[in-house]
Amino acid sequence: xxxxxxxxxxxxxxxxxxILKDKLxxxxxxxSFIIVxxxxxxxxIGLFLKSNLIIKEESLLxxxxxxxxHPMKGEFGxxxxxxxxxxxxxxxxxxxxxxxxxxxxxxxHYAKRGMLKIMHxxxxxLAGIPSVIYGVWGIILIVPFISRLGASLGHPxxxxxxxxxxxxxxxxxxxxxxxxxxEVINTVPQELEEASxxxxxxxxxxxxxxxxxxxxxGIISAFGLGISxxxxxxxxxxxxxxxxxxxxxxxFQPGYPLPSLIANNYGEMLSIPMYDSxxxxxxxxxxxxxxxxxxxxxxxxxxxxxxx
Amino acid sequence: xxxxxxxxxxEIFTRFxxxxxxxxxxxxxxxxxxxxxxxxxxxLSWEMITQIPKGGYYFGKEGGILxxxxxxxxxxxxxxxxxxxxxxxxALYINIHKAKNSKLVNFIRFLLDILWGIxxxxxxxxxxxxxxxxxxxTSLLAGIITVTLFIIPIMVRSMDEVMKTVPKxxxxxxxxxGSTRSETAYKVVFRQSIPGIVTAVLLAFGRGIGDAAxxxxxxxxxxxxxxxxxxxxxxxxLAIFFQLSSPIPEVQNRAYAAAVVLTIIILIIxxxxxxxxxxxxxxxxx
Numbered sequence: 001x002x003x004x005x006x007x008x009x010x011x012x013x014x015x016x017x018x019i020l021k022d023k024l025x026x027x028x029x030x031x032s033f034i035i036v037x038x039x040x041x042x043x044x045i046g047l048f049l050k051s052n053l054i055i056k057e058e059s060l061l062x063x064x065x066x067x068x069x070h071p072m073k074g075e076f077g078x079x080x081x082x083x084x085x086x087x088x089x090x091x092x093x094x095x096x097x098x099x100x101x102x103x104x105x106x107x108x109h110y111a112k113r114g115m116l117k118i119m120h121x122x123x124x125x126l127a128g129i130p131s132v133i134y135g136v137w138g139i140i141l142i143v144p145f146i147s148r149l150g151a152s153l154g155h156p157x158x159x160x161x162x163x164x165x166x167x168x169x170x171x172x173x174x175x176x177x178x179x180x181x182x183e184v185i186n187t188v189p190q191e192l193e194e195a196s197x198x199x200x201x202x203x204x205x206x207x208x209x210x211x212x213x214x215x216x217x218g219i220i221s222a223f224g225l226g227i228s229x230x231x232x233x234x235x236x237x238x239x240x241x242x243x244x245x246x247x248x249x250x251x252f253q254p255g256y257p258l259p260s261l262i263a264n265n266y267g268e269m270l271s272i273p274m275y276d277s278x279x280x281x282x283x284x285x286x287x288x289x290x291x292x293x294x295x296x297x298x299x300x301x302x303x304x305x306x307x308x
Numbered sequence: 309x310x311x312x313x314x315x316x317x318x319e320i321f322t323r324f325x326x327x328x329x330x331x332x333x334x335x336x337x338x339x340x341x342x343x344x345x346x347x348x349x350x351x352l353s354w355e356m357i358t359q360i361p362k363g364g365y366y367f368g369k370e371g372g373i374l375x376x377x378x379x380x381x382x383x384x385x386x387x388x389x390x391x392x393x394x395x396x397x398x399a400l401y402i403n404i405h406k407a408k409n410s411k412l413v414n415f416i417r418f419l420l421d422i423l424w425g426i427x428x429x430x431x432x433x434x435x436x437x438x439x440x441x442x443x444x445x446t447s448l449l450a451g452i453i454t455v456t457l458f459i460i461p462i463m464v465r466s467m468d469e470v471m472k473t474v475p476k477x478x479x480x481x482x483x484x485x486g487s488t489r490s491e492t493a494y495k496v497v498f499r500q501s502i503p504g505i506v507t508a509v510l511l512a513f514g515r516g517i518g519d520a521a522x523x524x525x526x527x528x529x530x531x532x533x534x535x536x537x538x539x540x541x542x543x544x545x546l547a548i549f550f551q552l553s554s555p556i557p558e559v560q561n562r563a564y565a566a567a568v569v570l571t572i573i574i575l576i577i578x579x580x581x582x583x584x585x586x587x588x589x590x591x592x593x594x
Contacts, residue, residue, distance in 0.1 A: 035394060099333065124578055130570060133571055
């Protein structure tokens with residue numbers, strides 16, 4: 001009798017234990033869900049509060065469009081950095097865009113199995129290499145190359161230029177863009193391709209007029225995501241781009257992109273008034289631009305997938 | 309007829325461009341690895357990876373980069389564990405608890421993709437402001453927390469990609485046998501998606517070890533191996549970066565050697581993630 005009661009009790013206890021465990025697990029899951037949900041807003045608010053000081057002091061327009069950068073005198077004009085960032089980003093996309101597009105078509109429609117077996121690890125490893133390694137590579141190989149190229153073209157330079165940064169950056173974002181492009185091109189339904197081929201179009205015509213046309217929004221958004229990745233890249237660019245505060249006027253001149261500004265000056269930012277606020281403002285610009293590009297591109301992908 | 313010829317030449321030309329582009333990508337990887345090894349191997353020595361910097365190290369005297377190697381491993385391990393504690397429950401949560409609420413799940417995926425895209429220097433700057441706000445100094449802990457923040461989206465999204473493919477029937481049969489949702493999560497879905505989780509962990513570990521911008525502000529730099537969470541820690545990428553900006557050739561050569569060490573660690577991670585995930589894949593229920 002007693003034994004029976006005990007066993008029922010223990011069963012009940014066991015049951016309660018299981019439910020309790022479920023409750024505990026579920027609530028921890030919920031907590032982690034909330035953390036991630038809040039993270040982007042915390043990021044934005046934190047950076048905004050910190051850079052609010054300087055926005056109050058000087059007008060937003062002056063910060064963004066003045067090229068006077070004298071932290072000691074309290075003059076903060078971000079134009080040289082913004083222009084440098086734009087140069088490097090746009091150039092790198094121009095360099096790697098066509099390469100990625102052609103290679104993505106190759107890998108999705110022409111390559112044999114063996115080729116794909118090689119290319120998957122290649123893309124993975126390229127994506128995994130840390131940016132500082134890209135920077136070292138840039139210093140070893142690209143800097144001397146650009147220096148010689150510039151000299152032979154009549155633009156003598158040290159090799160640490162906008163173009164160097166763009167080349168290093170373009171190799172860095174290749175795996176990123178390529179992966180998205182392959183995914184995007186693969187979402188085009190096979191039937192469309194077959195229909196086009198059965199109507200007598202050649203393979204290239206099919207690709208050009210059916211597949212590329214159908215996946216056009218996806219391709220644009222892949223480049224958009226690439227731009228946002230390139231815009232925020234720090235160490236690799238910092239190592240090869242020259243870091244001179246001046247509005248660059250050509251690809252063979254040194255530049256000073258926004259991420260490099262933040263990374264280079266974090267050491268002294270607490271010793272000069274308003275400097276930390278200015279650097280946080282730079283981080284805020286990065287955050288806003290990158291997030292805007294990301295949201296736009298992701299939305300375009302979702303939209304185009306829905307249409308197919 | 310003429311049109312045919314034109315078409316043919318266009319096709320041949322573009323096929324040439326395609327092969328050319330793909331070979332550029334392959335050769336870029338080869339160039340990176342070969343040039344790093346070529347520059348770095350001559351100055352890589354046993355004492356470099358087993359000693360911490362000694363007096364005058366930054367003027368070309370004796371010592372090694374053990375402080376940076378250990379610091380990086382601490383940092384990456386700590387943030388991977390911390391990241392796993394948050395990411396795994398979240399990935400399970402959106403795939404089991406909220407599986408029916410597809411709008412919410414899609415929103416979370418969208419949000420994670422956005423978070424993934426935010427550059428690590430922004431996380432670093434954010435980590436720094438929070439650190440200053442709480443009156444903390446640069447330390448291993450601050451570094452770990454900052455790196456955790458930016459590897460969470462990477463981990464959740466890559467686990468999520470695998471958990472999505474777990475058959476619905478499996479989930480339903482587990483629930484219908486009377487298991488609670490968290491039991492289903494950890495005993496069925498978790499086991500099914502181990503290959504994806506292992507890949508996610510290794511991916512995050514690689515990111516943690518290779519990132520420089522986020523730890524630049526938060527982890528600091530030191531010549532000693534940290535033995536507590538509140539001490540600053542050196543990291544391998546920063547060791548490379550600082551030594552390379554020195555004007556002394558011996559110190560620069562050591563930076564190249566350190567780059568070899570980092571590259572080898574990354575290659576090991578990449579290869580092992582491939583092997584491990586292939587091994588686990590064979591045991592999955594389809």
